[in-house]
Structures are given as C-alpha cells and as structure tokens.
Amino acid sequence: MHRLTLLLLSAMVALPARGDGPAPRWRQGWGLTGTAPTESAGGHAPGFAQLLLQARGGGREAQVRNLLAGPLQVRLRDAADGRTMAAPVLLPPGGQRDLLWLADTGGGARLLLDAFPGDPSARPGDHLYRLPFADVPVRVSQGIDGAHSHRDAQNRHAIDFPLPEGTPVLAARAGTVMQVLADAPVDGCLVRVLHADGGMALYAHLQAGSLAVRPGQAVLAGQVLARSGNTGRSTGPHLHFAVQANTGLALASIPFRMAGPRGELRFARETGAPP
DSSP: OEEEEEEEOSSOEEOOSOSSSOOOTTOOEEOSSEEEEOEETTSOOOOSEEEEEEEETTEEEEEEEEOSSSOEEEEEEETTTOOEEEEEEEEOTTOEEEEEEEEOOSSOEEEEEEEEESOTTOOOOOOEEEOSSOSSOOOOSBOBTOTTTOOSTTTTTOEEEEOOTTOEEEOSSOEEEEEEEEEETTTEEEEEEEOTTSOEEEEEEEOTTOOOOOTTOEEOTTOEEEEBBOOSSOSSSEEEEEEEEEOSSOEEEOOOEEEETTEEOOOOBOTTOOO
16 A cells, blocks of 8 residues: 655645655655655555646645556545545546545645555456566575565565576566556565456566566566566565555455476465464
8 A cells, every 4th residue: 555645735735754654755845736656655666646736716626646557446534633535436547536625725734645556346366376487496585474574464475586686587477567666665676467357466676677568568477577686675686576456445465376397386474473
C-alpha cells in the first residue's frame, strides 16, 4: 500500500513530513493546482498514483490518476482522524477520477490517499511458477517470514535468491508488465507483472539500466525482464521475488509454488518466525 498526505491551505498545497516511509524527495510548496506522486507507507516503491488538486467553483476538486498499467484501488481519508472522505474506487490502467470537492473555507484540511495495486475481487489461483533465472545454482538467502525484511504483510512470503550481478531475470509466468521503476527507495530497480488471475509478481533489486520491458507490455514465461543487481536497500546482490495480491484495501504477499531444475521447490519458513 502507498500513502500520500497533502495539506490543503487557502493559497498553497504543502507536503508535510508525515508517515512511516522515507521523507519525500519532492517536498515543496505547490500552487492552487497541485500534483504529487504517492509515497510508500512502508518505504517501498512509489509511483502507484498521482493526486491532483484542481481549482473549481470556489474550492478544490481532488482527482486521482492511476500511474500503473493495471487496476488500482484508491481511498481518500482525512489524515487528522482517519475517517473516509471518499469511498474506495477501482481505477482502470491509466484511469483518472474525481474523488471529492472541498470548499475553500480558508481553514485547511489534510488529505490522505491510500493506493493499493490490483483488483480486490481477483482470486489468484494455484499456479506453478517457473524459476525466474537459469544456469545459476538455486540458493535462498532469506525465505518466508525472514527476520531481516520479510515480516511485513507485503513481503512475508517473498523469497530472496542470491545471484551474480547481471544474471538475466526471467518472467516466472506470462502476464502484462504493470509497473517499471528505475529507482525505488527500498527495492531499487523493479518490475511488477500482472497475471491473468489478478496476482502480481514483483522482481526487485534489479541492475540499474538493465530494464528490458515497459509498462503495458505483454510478456511470456521465460522472457528476460531485466538483470539481477544490488540496488535499493540491498545487503548483497540478489533477486527479491514475491507474488502479491490486493486483499481488499490491503496489499499482501501470498504463498506461491515454483518449479526448480529438479522438480518443485520447497521454501521453508525461517527459524524463529511466527507460526
């Protein structure tokens, strides 16, 4: 999930230092019509949505734009008390929608935009994914519920594969490229692929300058997406792979099955992890 907090004033829109993600690199004042990209609440890749504020009829129209090449669920809340100000809506790829009109009373307001990739009505099936690399020994440096960075919902079922930098990263399943980022705060370069059943595969810590696909592109299983790297908050060269789903105003990693060179792989839960 990504969150963006905006402070609406009578003459400007400012981005306060708020949230548990990294401080926005774009913190600055905005004019009466302002735009700002979403910031991740958990420090993960920004760029899910854009909140626009349009001067209209003595007030502001809060509009949201989906920046993904796939569905996006959004919700607008009051940052002061958390109450919902605009009911959750599902935006199509690249879609834009008016969420709320606010009268310009001069008192100001804080808006919190929550953005969740994927369709909450989708039900990802039991699919056997292929290994997202080839000709390299299969090793795992951090598994399910790994203590270093796999204890949150978005990454609980993620697997980290140590790989030499520059190893081709292959699509583990056919789908549509939903998101490509060249510089995310935590995951570095990444690719997100949307599958036919609504599940989303995340390939993170990719090599800078190696991205071989673009948003909206259809890819086949085994197709090269990029090359493995050591970007973002990575402690060593590896591929972070996860399958995620929108579980209803929440983004969560989900268990997945994967075929290795000698049959289906068995990923163990890390020692000391919660049951």
